[in-house]
Amino acid sequence: MTTTTLAVLVPLLPFLGALTGLLLGRTAPGFVRPLAVLPTLASLVLAAVVAARQGGDAAVDAATELTPTGSVPIELALHIDGFAALTAVLVGAVATCVQIYSTGYLRDDPRYPSYAALVSLFTSAMLLVVYSGDLMVLLVGWEIMGICSYFLVGHYWETPEARAASLKAFLVTKLGDVPFLIGLFALATDAGSFRITRILGAVANGGIEHPTLIALLLLAGVAGKSAQFPLHTWLPDAMAGPTPVSALIHAATMVAAGVYFIARLLPLFEASQAAMVVLAVMAAVTMTGSALAALAQDDIKRVLAYSTIGQLGYMTGALAVADRGAAVFHLLSHGAFKALLFLAAGVIIHAAGTNSLAAMSRMSNLRGRVPDAYWTMTVALLALAAIPPFSGFFSKEAVLGVAEHVVTGHTAHAPAAAGWIVLLAGLLTALLTAAYAMRLWLLAFHGHGTEAPDHGRQPLTMTVVLWVLAVPSLALGGFAFRALPGWFDGHDLTPTLTTSVLGTGVALVGGIVTYGAWRHTTAHAARIPLGAVAAHPEGDAGQVEAEAIASHEPAYGDIAYAPDPSDPGRLLLGPLHRHAAAGFHLDAVYSALFVRPVRAGASLVRFLDREVVETYVRGAGTLPRWLGAAVRRAQTGNLQTYVSALLAGTVVLAVAAVLVATGA
Amino acid sequence: MHLAYPAVLSALLFCTGLYGVLARRNAILVLMSVELMLNAVNLNLVAFDVWLSRTAEETLHSGQALTLFTIAIAAAEIGIGLAIVLAVYRNRGTSDIDKLRDTVEGHEPDGDASDSDASATRATAEKAEATA
Numbered sequence: 001m002t003t004t005t006l007a008v009l010v011p012l013l014p015f016l017g018a019l020t021g022l023l024l025g026r027t028a029p030g031f032v033r034p035l036a037v038l039p040t041l042a043s044l045v046l047a048a049v050v051a052a053r054q055g056g057d058a059a060v061d062a063a064t065e066l067t068p069t070g071s072v073p074i075e076l077a078l079h080i081d082g083f084a085a086l087t088a089v090l091v092g093a094v095a096t097c098v099q100i101y102s103t104g105y106l107r108d109d110p111r112y113p114s115y116a117a118l119v120s121l122f123t124s125a126m127l128l129v130v131y132s133g134d135l136m137v138l139l140v141g142w143e144i145m146g147i148c149s150y151f152l153v154g155h156y157w158e159t160p161e162a163r164a165a166s167l168k169a170f171l172v173t174k175l176g177d178v179p180f181l182i183g184l185f186a187l188a189t190d191a192g193s194f195r196i197t198r199i200l201g202a203v204a205n206g207g208i209e210h211p212t213l214i215a216l217l218l219l220a221g222v223a224g225k226s227a228q229f230p231l232h233t234w235l236p237d238a239m240a241g242p243t244p245v246s247a248l249i250h251a252a253t254m255v256a257a258g259v260y261f262i263a264r265l266l267p268l269f270e271a272s273q274a275a276m277v278v279l280a281v282m283a284a285v286t287m288t289g290s291a292l293a294a295l296a297q298d299d300i301k302r303v304l305a306y307s308t309i310g311q312l313g314y315m316t317g318a319l320a321v322a323d324r325g326a327a328v329f330h331l332l333s334h335g336a337f338k339a340l341l342f343l344a345a346g347v348i349i350h351a352a353g354t355n356s357l358a359a360m361s362r363m364s365n366l367r368g369r370v371p372d373a374y375w376t377m378t379v380a381l382l383a384l385a386a387i388p389p390f391s392g393f394f395s396k397e398a399v400l401g402v403a404e405h406v407v408t409g410h411t412a413h414a415p416a417a418a419g420w421i422v423l424l425a426g427l428l429t430a431l432l433t434a435a436y437a438m439r440l441w442l443l444a445f446h447g448h449g450t451e452a453p454d455h456g457r458q459p460l461t462m463t464v465v466l467w468v469l470a471v472p473s474l475a476l477g478g479f480a481f482r483a484l485p486g487w488f489d490g491h492d493l494t495p496t497l498t499t500s501v502l503g504t505g506v507a508l509v510g511g512i513v514t515y516g517a518w519r520h521t522t523a524h525a526a527r528i529p530l531g532a533v534a535a536h537p538e539g540d541a542g543q544v545e546a547e548a549i550a551s552h553e554p555a556y557g558d559i560a561y562a563p564d565p566s567d568p569g570r571l572l573l574g575p576l577h578r579h580a581a582a583g584f585h586l587d588a589v590y591s592a593l594f595v596r597p598v599r600a601g602a603s604l605v606r607f608l609d610r611e612v613v614e615t616y617v618r619g620a621g622t623l624p625r626w627l628g629a630a631v632r633r634a635q636t637g638n639l640q641t642y643v644s645a646l647l648a649g650t651v652v653l654a655v656a657a658v659l660v661a662t663g664a
Numbered sequence: 665m666h667l668a669y670p671a672v673l674s675a676l677l678f679c680t681g682l683y684g685v686l687a688r689r690n691a692i693l694v695l696m697s698v699e700l701m702l703n704a705v706n707l708n709l710v711a712f713d714v715w716l717s718r719t720a721e722e723t724l725h726s727g728q729a730l731t732l733f734t735i736a737i738a739a740a741e742i743g744i745g746l747a748i749v750l751a752v753y754r755n756r757g758t759s760d761i762d763k764l765r766d767t768v769e770g771h772e773p774d775g776d777a778s779d780s781d782a783s784a785t786r787a788t789a790e791k792a793e794a795t796a
Contacts (some may be wrong), residue, residue, distance in 0.1 A: 183765065371745060631771045632770075635766055635767065635769040636765070636766075636769075637765030637766065637767045637768025637769075638687050638761070638762060638765060638768075639761055639764075640685070640687070640761065643685060643686060644686050647686070649681070
C-alpha cells in the first residue's frame, strides 16, 4: 500500500471502531473490548509505518476535491511532514494505552461501550487534525474533539460536578472557536485556499493582507482548545471525568491540538510581530499562574491539570520564539509523561479511595500498596520537573535554549521581547514545577497515619500500561534530541550549557525548598485528622473515583481546596495560597463578567414575556370569554327549554317569511 | 270530503303533540306526543295527496308513499326511544325529564356526594349503554 493509503487508514480505523462499537455495544457486549483496543492499536502501527516511510523527508501531500464549492475550494487533503508523522505516533500510542487501561479501570461500568466508542472517536478526530492538509477538514476534527470531550468529561453525569464541568468545557472551548472560525475564513479569503501548503506559500510571498488580525483570531481558538490563559478555566474542572479521559485529553489529544495547529501555521504567526508578543505574554501568564495554582490544589488530578496548562505554556512559549521544533519536542515528551502521571494517579485514587492529597498525606504505606504506580510516577514527576536525564529535561531545555537564542539576538524570526518574557517565565515556572511535583510526591507517597486501605491488587491492564509509558518518559528525550532536528525544521535541539545549569538549578532549589517546608509542616499532620475515603474494595476504579470526586466538596468545603495546615504549599505560598487554590478567582471574574449579565438579561426577557406580552394576550381573550360565559348560561340541561326555543325561533322565522312574501 | 276537515284535525293533533312535547314531564308521554305530531303530519300528507289527485297520479302518489315511510320510521323511533327511557328508568329510578339534566353547564358528571359510589357504577353503565 502507498503511504497515502496507510495515512488515510490511520484516522479511519478508530472512526470505524467507534461506529461499530456504538452500534454493537448493546447487542454484542463481547465485542466491545476488542473493538475498542484493536482499531486504535492498528492505527498506532500504521502511524508508525507512515512515520518510518516519511522519515522526516519531504512532506507527503495528497488531495482530492469531492465537489466544487463555488468559492474557496474545500479538499480532502493530507499534509504529512515530520511533525505530523511523529505527533500521530504519539496520539496513537497514548490512545492505545488509554484504551487498554480503561478496560481495567471501567471494568464494571455499565456505560463502558459508549465510553470506549467515544474515546475511539476522539482519537480518530485528533488523528484527522494531525494529518489533515486542509483547514476546513482540520476544523471538522477539531469540533468532533470538542463534542467528544463534552461527552467524556460528563461520563459520571450522575454527579453535578461532572455535568457542570462538561458544559463548561464545551462552552469555553466554543467561545474560542467562534473567533477561530472567523479567522479561518479571513485567512482563506486572503490566501484563496484552505490548503496549508498554499497558505504557507501565500505567507512566504506576502499575500496575506492582515496577518495580525488573522493570527489573533486564530489564537483565540487555540487558547480555548489548548487551555491557555484566559480560556484555560475549563481544564481543571474537566477533572470530573474519568482518569483515562483526563490522560487522553491532557497528553495527546484536544489540548495538544491547539499547539500543533500553531506549529503547522507558524510562518503565518511569524509574519506578525504583535501576534508573537501576544503569544509570549499569554504563554508567560499561563505558565506562572498555573504553576502557582498547581502548588495549592488539593485534588491530585487538579494538580496535574494545572501542570498540563503550565507545560502547554512552555509549548506556546517555544512557538512565540518561533521554534516549532522545540514546541513539538516538548509536546511529544510531555504527552508521554503526562499520560503516565494521569494513569498512575488513577491507580493511586483507586488504592487510596480518595483524590485528596490532604487525605493521602494521612495514610502510611500507600506506596507499598501500589508499587508500580509509585515507581512510574516518580519517573514521570522527575521528567515533569525537568531533572536530567529524564525526557522532560531535554524538551524543556530545548524551549529555554531557543528563548535564550532569541534574547541574545541569534535569530531574526522572533522579537527579543518575546524571548525575554518566555525565558524569565520559563525559569520561574521551572522552579515552581519542581516545587509542586515534589509536593505531590511527598504528600501522596510519604504520609503518616493510619494504614492505607487494602483494595487488593490492581488489574494487570492498568499496571502494565504504566511501565510501557515509563520507558519514553525516562529515555525519549535523551535519545531523541539528536535525531529530531532531522524530522523537524533542522534547528538544533541540544541543551545549551547556560540554560541547562540555570533550569536544573532552579528546579533543584524548588524541590529542596519544598522538601524543607514539608519536613517543617508534616509534624502537624498527625494532630489534625482529615479525610474522607470511599472504600469499595469490590468495585472498579471508576466507581471509587466518581465517589471521591462527588464527596470532595461536602467533605472539605471546596472542590479544589482542603483546610490542611500541614500542606507545604500553604507555607510556601503564604497569603497567596487561598487565591491560588481558587485559580486566582478567574471563575468568579467570569461569573461577574459573563454569567451574571446573561442571567440578568434572561430574567429581563422572562419578565417582558410573562408580564408584558402575556398581558396583551390575556386582554385580547377577555371579551370572548365574557361572551362565552353569557351564552353558557342558556344551557340549562332541560330538553324542553331547548325545544321551546327552537319552536319560538321557527315561529319568528315563519312570520317573517310570511310578512316578506306578502310584501307587508 | 272537503280538505278543511282533515287539515283542521291534523292541526289540532299537531298542537296537542307540541303541547305534550313542551309541557309533559314523563318521558314516555313526551314520546307519545312526538307520535301524535308525526301522525298529524301523516294525516296531512294523505289528505293533500287525495286533494291534489291529478298531480298525485303523475307523481305516483308520493304523499301516500311518504306516509308509509314515516310510519316505518316512527315505529323504529318509538322502539329505540322506549328502550332508552326504560334503561334510564332502571338506572335513575325516574323518567322525569326535568330531573335528567346531565348536560347542564357546570354539571359535574355524577358529583353527588351522597351515593358517589353507586352513582359511579351507574354512570359507567350509562356510558356503556350510550356507546352501545
